[in-house]
Amino acid sequence: MVVAVMVAGPMALGRAGVVAAAAAARGLATRAGRPRHRSPLPRTPWTVRGPPPEVLAELAEPRSVREQVELDTVTYAERLHYVPGLARPRFPAWDRGWRDPWHTPGPRYEEMALYKERGCYICHQGVRMLEGVRQAQWLTKTKLVEGLPPAVQGILDNPALGLQELEERAEHMVSHARLWDTAEVAPRRERYCPMLFENLIHICRLMSGKFPSLSKRMLARNCRIAATWERESFLLQVRGLSGILMNSMTPIPPVASKEEILATKEHVLETFYPIAPTIDLQEVNVYKELNDTGFRDGYPYSHPHTLFFLESANVRTDRFRPEQLRAKMLMFAFGNALAKAKALHGNDPKVLEQPVVVQSIGTDGQLFQFMVFQLNTTDLVSNDGIKNLVWIDSDQNLYERAQCVPEVKKRVVTKPAGISGFQPDTFKKFLALYLHGTV
Amino acid sequence: MAALGLCRAFGALLLSAGPRRVRPPPLPSGPQPWLPGPVSAPAACRGLGGSAPRCTTDPLWKCRAKYTVRPVGMKKTGGRDHTGRVRVRGIGGGHKRRYRMIDFQRLRYEEGAPPEPFTEKVISVRYDPCRSANIALVAGGNRKRWIIATENMQPGNSITNSPHISRMAVSASEGDAYPLGALPVGTLICNLESHPGKGAQYIRAAGTCGVLLRKVNGTAIVQLPSKRHMQVLETCVATVGRVSNVDHNKRVIGKAGRNRWLGKRPHTGLWHRKGGWAGRKIKPLPPMKSYVNLPRVKAVE
Numbered sequence: 001m002v003v004a005v006m007v008a009g010p011m012a013l014g015r016a017g018v019v020a021a022a023a024a025a026r027g028l029a030t031r032a033g034r035p036r037h038r039s040p041l042p043r044t045p046w047t048v049r050g051p052p053p054e055v056l057a058e059l060a061e062p063r064s065v066r067e068q069v070e071l072d073t074v075t076y077a078e079r080l081h082y083v084p085g086l087a088r089p090r091f092p093a094w095d096r097g098w099r100d101p102w103h104t105p106g107p108r109y110e111e112m113a114l115y116k117e118r119g120c121y122i123c124h125q126g127v128r129m130l131e132g133v134r135q136a137q138w139l140t141k142t143k144l145v146e147g148l149p150p151a152v153q154g155i156l157d158n159p160a161l162g163l164q165e166l167e168e169r170a171e172h173m174v175s176h177a178r179l180w181d182t183a184e185v186a187p188r189r190e191r192y193c194p195m196l197f198e199n200l201i202h203i204c205r206l207m208s209g210k211f212p213s214l215s216k217r218m219l220a221r222n223c224r225i226a227a228t229w230e231r232e233s234f235l236l237q238v239r240g241l242s243g244i245l246m247n248s249m250t251p252i253p254p255v256a257s258k259e260e261i262l263a264t265k266e267h268v269l270e271t272f273y274p275i276a277p278t279i280d281l282q283e284v285n286v287y288k289e290l291n292d293t294g295f296r297d298g299y300p301y302s303h304p305h306t307l308f309f310l311e312s313a314n315v316r317t318d319r320f321r322p323e324q325l326r327a328k329m330l331m332f333a334f335g336n337a338l339a340k341a342k343a344l345h346g347n348d349p350k351v352l353e354q355p356v357v358v359q360s361i362g363t364d365g366q367l368f369q370f371m372v373f374q375l376n377t378t379d380l381v382s383n384d385g386i387k388n389l390v391w392i393d394s395d396q397n398l399y400e401r402a403q404c405v406p407e408v409k410k411r412v413v414t415k416p417a418g419i420s421g422f423q424p425d426t427f428k429k430f431l432a433l434y435l436h437g438t439v
Numbered sequence: 440m441a442a443l444g445l446c447r448a449f450g451a452l453l454l455s456a457g458p459r460r461v462r463p464p465p466l467p468s469g470p471q472p473w474l475p476g477p478v479s480a481p482a483a484c485r486g487l488g489g490s491a492p493r494c495t496t497d498p499l500w501k502c503r504a505k506y507t508v509r510p511v512g513m514k515k516t517g518g519r520d521h522t523g524r525v526r527v528r529g530i531g532g533g534h535k536r537r538y539r540m541i542d543f544q545r546l547r548y549e550e551g552a553p554p555e556p557f558t559e560k561v562i563s564v565r566y567d568p569c570r571s572a573n574i575a576l577v578a579g580g581n582r583k584r585w586i587i588a589t590e591n592m593q594p595g596n597s598i599t600n601s602p603h604i605s606r607m608a609v610s611a612s613e614g615d616a617y618p619l620g621a622l623p624v625g626t627l628i629c630n631l632e633s634h635p636g637k638g639a640q641y642i643r644a645a646g647t648c649g650v651l652l653r654k655v656n657g658t659a660i661v662q663l664p665s666k667r668h669m670q671v672l673e674t675c676v677a678t679v680g681r682v683s684n685v686d687h688n689k690r691v692i693g694k695a696g697r698n699r700w701l702g703k704r705p706h707t708g709l710w711h712r713k714g715g716w717a718g719r720k721i722k723p724l725p726p727m728k729s730y731v732n733l734p735r736v737k738a739v740e
Binding site for chain 2: 130272273274275276278279283
């Protein structure tokens with residue numbers, strides 16, 4: 001006998017109970033139990049417990065609030081005008097019907113031809129590394145040596161080159177760039193920084209009278225560099241305009257001896273937990289793995305010699321800080337060296353018998369950073385093995401102060417006009433790096 | 440005809456109505472050929488006069504979706520709301536400010552990172568013009584973000600963020616972020632959230648701190664700086680320590696001009712006798728605020 005299932009509250013219970021009790025009281029013979037239907041019972045609140053299966057499915061995977069609202073509320077979409085009290089409908093996005101090339105949204109990243117699942121970290125001219133040179137060292141597998149290499153020191157100390165007479169010219173050049181080159185009171189950094197660079201290069205070029213092989217050099221601006229390498233599960237690239245690049249016909253001979261190169265095997269690169277070494281690099285999914293020096297094959301001036309970076313923005317926040325500038329110099333010197341090495345010896349990662357040397361000078365008009373980078377190996381995936389070498393001479397002041405108008409406090413001249421605190425050593429280092437490779 | 444004029448007038452009030460090109464009136468060029476059918480003369484319509492409030496502030500500076508560390512330019516409202524009328528008195532002027540996007544959800548994992556405890560390093564601590572507390576730039580993994588700095592945070596410190604609650608309470612150092620269930624009773628906390636994952640909305644002002652009073656099966660009770668008690672789930676994350684810039688309430692404004700630099704316009708000089716500002720106020724403590732939802736009985740099969 002099926003027990004009568006009491007459902008839908010006390011009212012039905014009461015009624016069914018009352019009916020059964022009344023039937024029993026009157027002594028009538030009733031069919032025992034519930035009527036057994038042949039077909040499935042109709043859905044009524046007394047036959048089925050709980051909400052219908054659509055509502056159950058609804059609760060299992062709830063619709064978004066927006067969808068729910070749109071289905072539940074009455075909007076004034078059918079009335080075609082605003083009715084106070086009805087909800088605001090969401091109309092479908094307007095479709096032009098034809099493709100207007102000036103107003104198309106463009107392909108998404110996933111639909112582009114060069115899209116790859118694995119992300120690539122790109123270092124470009126605008127990247128300011130958080131950890132500076134330490135981060136650039138880890139990314140390029142480089143060991144740092146303070147000071148300039150002995151070959152360059154030899155050029156500095158060599159008296160036969162006659163660097164003394166050029167000091168006066170250098171001071172004139174600084175005065176020209178900083179004081180004389182304008183019709184206003186003082187030239188701005190956007191003007192005096194490139195002007196100073198041009199003047200210093202001019203003095204360097206004057207030396208080609210004494211050393212004819214210096215004329216086998218060429219200056220290129222705005223050349224593009226592309227270099228790709230893998231570093232411990234990160235794919236890294238250096239891309240972009242490479243600053244001012246000086247190329248030469250002959251490469252610079254290696255600066256470090258074989259013992260020094262072998263000694264880098266024991267050096268351990270420093271990491272900076274919890275910061276990842278790819279912080280501040282731009283991560284992209286659409287890229288091309290390219291190694292390009294920026295010049296075609298068969299160009300006579302094919303070996304990168306020196307890179308120049310000028311921080312000539314007027315606003316101090318737009319300029320790179322010295323630490324960030326040195327990191328950028330290291331990355332781009334490495335990029336140029338790696339692209340050249342891959343062009344010479346192929347794309348396979350290996351230790352180079354003939355290391356590639358690229359120099360780099362960065363300045364903001366007053367402070368100079370000198371760097372010599374030697375690429376010993378293109379095998380950069382693992383953390384051990386032979387590492388590259390870099391010599392950095394940082395924060396060299398060319399002059400202390402360039403005063404256009406004398407500063408007068410209480411009728412006494414505290415700072416006279418002109419260039420004060422000129423350091424000839426900085427200019428000598430500049431010249432030595434220029435002469436390095438041919439002298 | 441009149442309806443046409445009325446519709447045109449209403450249309451002029453619509454926000455979406457673009458600039459209307461004024462059609463030049465038809466020149467009376469000789470006798471026009473009579474067209475068959477009725478010709479309606481141009482209706483002489485009277486435009487409806489009236490004014491409707493239009494939105495004058497452009498809140499688009501707030502609509503940045505992607506997080507950046509770089510400061511974002513802000514637009515001041517001057518106490519005006521979207522209709523353009525003054526809603527809050529005494530706000531206006533002051534030094535220009537740029538908004539630094541602060542990440543109040545400490546347990547925000549990088550994309551692709553597992554929900555595990557992670558450390559971050561404090562890069563710098565600096566003044567924020569938009570709040571009384573100082574903010575700290577922290578870097579961890581591949582990203583940098585701004586957070587509210589605690590009292591003794593220095594550049595170079597390491598801070599941990601952990602979601603785990605263990606049976607033993609963690610001996611937390613200042614600046615770390617843990618769920619309330621993992622902290623020992625009696626710790627000073629700040630940057631408290633009311634619901635897990637919502638982001639810190641309480642105890643963010645300079646020098647403030649709350650006290651973790653007790654932990655009651657699955658919930659924790661915190662005393663806010665106003666001495667009010669608050670009950671939240673124990674999985675809500677809070678930072679340990681006091682908020683930075685502790686001497687903020689001891690500063691002396693010194694002159695009216697400094698208040699104007701902060702963007703506060705002067706009060707009226709009228710003395711309100713029944714203002715109720717003077718005198719000692721003794722009120723009973725308001726009841727404990729509970730942000731814990733009691734379990735609902737669901738009649739679903």
